Amino acid sequence: MSFDQYSASLIRYPDLGFSLDTSLLPLSSDWLSAMQPKVDKAFADMAALESGAIANPDEGRMVGHYWLRAAELAPNEEIRAQINEPLQALKDFADKVHTGQVAPPGAPQFRRILLIGIGGSALGPQLVDQAIGQGARLPIHFFDNTDPAGIDHTLASIGSENLCTTLVLVISKSGGTPETRNGMVEAKAAFDAAGLDFGKHAVAITGTGSKLDQFAQEHSFIETFPMEDWVGGRTSVMSTVGLVPAALQGIDIDEFLAGAAAMDRETRKADVSTNAAMRLALCWHAAGNGKGEKDMVVLPYKDSLVLFSKYLQQLVMESLGKELDLEGNTVNQGIAVYGNKGSTDQHAYVQQLRDGVANFFATFIEVRKGRDGDTIEVEPGSTSADFLQGFLRGSRKALHESGRPSITISIPEVNPFQLGTLIGLFERAVSFYASLVNINAYHQPGVEAGKKAAAAFLETLHAVRSRLVAEPKTATEIAYEIDGDPEEVYHCLTHLAGNGEVQISLGEEPKEDSFSL
Numbered sequence: 001m002s003f004d005q006y007s008a009s010l011i012r013y014p015d016l017g018f019s020l021d022t023s024l025l026p027l028s029s030d031w032l033s034a035m036q037p038k039v040d041k042a043f044a045d046m047a048a049l050e051s052g053a054i055a056n057p058d059e060g061r062m063v064g065h066y067w068l069r070a071a072e073l074a075p076n077e078e079i080r081a082q083i084n085e086p087l088q089a090l091k092d093f094a095d096k097v098h099t100g101q102v103a104p105p106g107a108p109q110f111r112r113i114l115l116i117g118i119g120g121s122a123l124g125p126q127l128v129d130q131a132i133g134q135g136a137r138l139p140i141h142f143f144d145n146t147d148p149a150g151i152d153h154t155l156a157s158i159g160s161e162n163l164c165t166t167l168v169l170v171i172s173k174s175g176g177t178p179e180t181r182n183g184m185v186e187a188k189a190a191f192d193a194a195g196l197d198f199g200k201h202a203v204a205i206t207g208t209g210s211k212l213d214q215f216a217q218e219h220s221f222i223e224t225f226p227m228e229d230w231v232g233g234r235t236s237v238m239s240t241v242g243l244v245p246a247a248l249q250g251i252d253i254d255e256f257l258a259g260a261a262a263m264d265r266e267t268r269k270a271d272v273s274t275n276a277a278m279r280l281a282l283c284w285h286a287a288g289n290g291k292g293e294k295d296m297v298v299l300p301y302k303d304s305l306v307l308f309s310k311y312l313q314q315l316v317m318e319s320l321g322k323e324l325d326l327e328g329n330t331v332n333q334g335i336a337v338y339g340n341k342g343s344t345d346q347h348a349y350v351q352q353l354r355d356g357v358a359n360f361f362a363t364f365i366e367v368r369k370g371r372d373g374d375t376i377e378v379e380p381g382s383t384s385a386d387f388l389q390g391f392l393r394g395s396r397k398a399l400h401e402s403g404r405p406s407i408t409i410s411i412p413e414v415n416p417f418q419l420g421t422l423i424g425l426f427e428r429a430v431s432f433y434a435s436l437v438n439i440n441a442y443h444q445p446g447v448e449a450g451k452k453a454a455a456a457f458l459e460t461l462h463a464v465r466s467r468l469v470a471e472p473k474t475a476t477e478i479a480y481e482i483d484g485d486p487e488e489v490y491h492c493l494t495h496l497a498g499n500g501e502v503q504i505s506l507g508e509e510p511k512e513d514s515f516s517l
């Protein structure tokens with residue numbers, strides 16, 4: 001490690017308190033020169049995207065998440081209104097909830113939020129809650145799955161006696177995602193059981209005209225906020241999806257947006273030497289040979305950023321994990337992302353990072369401020385923050401010594417503005433990287449395949465249920481009756497057995513297992 005190398009390579013934005021250190025993942029000038037045409041194209045692609053080009057060609061959509069924090073840059077008046085009007089409306093709504101002008105029947109105020117959503121319609125609000133939701137005016141709970149045990153756990157943590165002061169946010173861009181629909185049906189059942197009118201507790205955030213939008217109208221929800229098709233789920237945290245819950249929590253959403261806008265201003269500049277988002281994209285490219293050969297391990301040394309690794313996992317992997325490039329060639333692109341937080345992970349998997357298979361690069365996130373307020377010494381002359389910083393610097397050095405590259409991002413503290421800068425940085429890095437490797441970062445065709453297969457499984461399950469009788473049958477026999485796949489039928493049967501709907505009698509192997517009512 002050399003101070004000269006560090007000093008020369010550091011990209012700093014002093015007004016943002018931000019710096020990016022890539023000295024331990026160096027990019028040679030020859031390599032950079034060779035990449036220059038692709039870099040130029042990536043800057044040009046981004047300029048086109050931001051001025052309203054159809055940047056998501058497969059879905060024929062514009063890609064507008066950068067406008068959400070700078071509506072003046074949106075390509076037309078209609079889109080500016082689609083940003084500004086809901087923003088004002090959601091702020092007014094949050095004020096009314098806080099002052100009790102919007103209140104549940106029979107109680108002066110809403111006291112907590114239950115957010116129902118999945119993927120991009122939950123991860124952003126979860127990240128915001130964990131990172132900057134401390135001391136929120138309204139605590140928030142989540143249904144982010146169709147796991148009934150998880151739903152029961154969340155309902156129990158709210159307490160049935162508290163549903164009467166719970167505000168439910170149902171979030172789904174498409175308005176048809178099964179997990180979210182199921183969560184809403186489960187929540188409604190809990191409200192019904194408590195004798196409460198679900199609609200008087202519910203708000204929808206969804207595309208206009210979606211199934212959820214219709215449900216909200218039919219059940220007289222308190223409010224519906226629109227979500228536009230030019231915002232992708234994984235980049236929706238600065239749309240109504242992230243801002244409605246954040247404003248209700250009392251988080252300073254203007255600062256959050258300002259942080260992203262400030263990072264956008266810096267990383268919009270087509271200068272490879274000072275553009276942190278382009279530098280990140282180039283480092284990813286260099287580390288993984290432009291083919292994702294190295295995984296990205298995200299290590300924020302701050303508890304409140306623990307979900308940032310997961311958030312980036314969706315942002316990066318759903319955006320970059322693509323079979324085809326823009327010309328239709330099979331490329332199987334992507335970068336695997338995982339991570340949790342430091343120094344916790346040093347006591348878990350960092351052993352492998354240091355000594356094991358060298359298939360990754362690390363991204364450290366340093367938060368300079370340890371805590372608000374006074375601190376104590378945990379041993380003479382040292383604070384807990386000193387140790388946290390020591391472990392970050394120690395891991396970075398140890399990885400470097402064993403030939404493992406790393407990037408280090410530094411921010412002064414975790415607050416709405418800084419979280420905005422981090423999200424803005426990675427969103428743009430993902431856009432740039434997608435251009436460098438010539439893929440569409442804004443669709444997710446692979447996700448549809450799993451959804452279709454799940455729907456087919458559910459159909460088989462219905463058919464299997466209808467064939468169950470007191471007399472034992474094997475999976476093969478039932479599969480023959482319904483013209484189904486025996487293994488799929490077997491999985492249906494073990495699912496039903498696991499939930500007490502059928503009896504299973506084990507044979508020597510699964511083929512011989514029999515099932516009866």
Ligand SMILES: O=P(O)(O)OC[C@H]1O[C@H](O)[C@H](O)[C@@H](O)[C@@H]1O
Nearest residue numbers: 119120121172173174177233447
């Ligand atoms: O907001 P929704 O339409 O309910 O979608 C929720 C999520 O599920 C989809 O399957 C996509 O893969 C995600 O990108 C999306 O964020």
